Amino acid sequence: MSAPIQLRPDETFILNVGPQHPATHGVLRVKMQMDGEYIVKSETVLGYVHRMHEKMGENRTYAQFLPNLSRLDYLGALGYTHGHVLAIERAAGIEVPERAEYIRAITVELNRVASHLFWFGAFVMDLGGFSPLMYAIQDREHILDMLEAVTGARLTYCYYRFGGLYNDVDDNFIEAAKRFIPRMRKSLKKYDALVTGNIIFRKRLEGIAPVSAEMCRKYGATGPVARGSGINFDVRKNEPYSVYPEFDFDIPVYHECDSLARYRVRMDEMEQSLRIIEQGLEKLPDGPFMAEKKPKTIKLPVGDYYQAVETARGSFGIRIVSDGDKNAYRLKLRSPTYSNMHLFDEACEGMLIMDALAFMGSLDLVIPEIDR
């Protein structure tokens, strides 16, 4: 008879999560040094979907680069294209008609709801509940249909233009958006009843994976991750852009710092986005949707420009260093999940592997957006 199989008491082993793993929602690899089911140390390995968007930004004109922005985060692409057009408009001094900015705000918020809905479904599925994903996708489908009708794409939108929009919204879109708001409000109540109070769900999240506000600051975490740690930070309020100052909405903040707090922030944010959409549709002014005075080829004055916007995942920043040419001399994309994911390695030390996977879900990762 052979010797029994056993580890020495002090022995650890290396566990590979990914690159292909359902919990990573994309090709991400995490090397974990494990002591039984506990994580001793973790190291994230990135770059599996790296496409060097920043080099493409140097080789293309500003307008040609526009479609690239929606290939970063395929769940909330409009926010990213919004950042790019705002950066160019800021640097080139292009005035955008009010109607265009209102439509931008409405569509960005619709996209934010769609992104949060998909996250909600996938997150609950990570924790073992399959049916909420089906409900969430059904609601999200209404948004995608609406956006498809005006933008021509379901996910990789290229709808905004420097100085305005590609085309105006029609009455069908406005009607559909108006119908969608009460429907979504009803769904949010349903989700709350279905998921939030569930005992298994809460046991997996409550008090698990605390991320302190100080850790957020050192890593530059933004968006729902920071707001779940008691930080009242949202670019839409802190550095108002577009027509957001015109809207009456709140920033949900939770102080528990755990995975459940991050969940609650996103669920509350959907209601706030609905409020913005509702007010936007009500106030939507008539007028042109494209600036009349706009140079045919965009050339920015020599200098260094920065624009931050609040996307579904946090603060997205774009830096354009211009040498006066029609291409950028250097174009830097600051993606929010890159910073949010970075704190994972430090925060998950000493955690159970299953808790760490739930924690990863609560960070709302979109890998192409980390790798760029």
Place this chain on the structure above:
Amino acid sequence: MILETTQQALQALFAGSVPADGAEPDTPRANGVLTRDYKTHGYHLDAQVDADQLLAAVTVLDQAEFFIESITGVDWIKEKQMEVIYDFSRYDFDACRVVIRTRIPREKPEVPSITKIYAGANWHERETHDFFGIKFAGHPHLVPLLLPEDADFHPLLKDFKA
């Protein structure tokens, strides 16, 4: 409010020099602190420091509770220089974006790592090393992050040929 105190604290690094105004400086510009027009540039303070003043400047921001946004590089091939740009911002409603930049010689690009002050600088510095070959002295693990693990090329250099 925080803008003035941060500006003074950063200005203290350049004892004796006169604070510059917000006019567009010549490139390459002299080291010093500039206030920028937020409306056109998107940030409030723009400080260019020497590489050996970098840790002091970042410490000023850390003590004032700024969070790190990103780190990146620019290859100024004509001037035979590289630039490293650090972005910082704040969580409170006293909006103040600060840019710290430093210029280093292109043939020997090396700056001190700020990972000891901001742990979150780790990936940003690795990424900048990937793209530009800029060395961050004191970085705990300066290996490729986004590029393949055996990558010995730096694609954002202006003389990079695929």
